[in-house]
Amino acid sequence: MPYKIQKSQPFTISDLRKLEKKEKQTSRQRRITAVRMVMEGYTMVDVAAILGMHRQSVASYIKKFKEHALEGLLTRKQIPGKKPYVTKLQQGELKQLILNTTSAELHFGQEAFWNTRNIQYVIKEKFAICMSREGIRKMLHRMNFSYTNATYVLKKANKEK
Structure with a gap:
């Protein structure tokens, strides 16, 4: 059974398709594609198989999109890394x-x-x-x-x- 995204989102499928084409970073483009495909009716398992990612990744993208819209979907936490020797x-x-x-x-x-x-x-x-x-x-x-x-x-x- 496909996972439905509520219609209260300000983005339609065609809006997401346009954003996909404009986006230059492939990682962000794949996130938008995953959300769009779920909105079109694909299951998360099918989307994961088509895009070559884990099902849990698709689920987390959907969750971020539902909670924070496009801003939440596209922002990623910066990994802190090792602290420099010299401040x-x-x-x-x-x-x-x-x-x-x-x-x-x-x-x-x-x-x-x-x-x-x-x-x-x-x-x-x-x-x-x-x-x-x-x-x-x-x-x-x-x-x-x-x-x-x-x-x-x-x-x-x-x-x-």
Whole structure:
């Protein structure tokens, strides 16, 4: 026996079909398709078999759609993941340090540029955090820093030229 979605929903089958075509993300498109097919009279088991998903997934999509309409169907919880070693506040402090000073000013040798080895030392001394150089490189990339080759200025032999 097909599972019926109440007619009190503001979306019709044709509305959902239009939304399916407009949606760019396939995962969201499949959710809309599953709800539309159930509204058309397919059973949840049939929809799951046709779309290649588990029956329980179809049931959860229907439940979300009934409770929160399209907004509830399309929103997904963000998976938290592992917490970063360096907090946002510390990253901001590190970013200002990198932007406003050179590694030579902090006595890391004569190099006037920052590299992951110098930043690794700063993080260890300032925040007491041990990070790999690859982890630092990825963190810098997330902070919108990019790698550039160091340039230097040669002493000119003739100042007039």
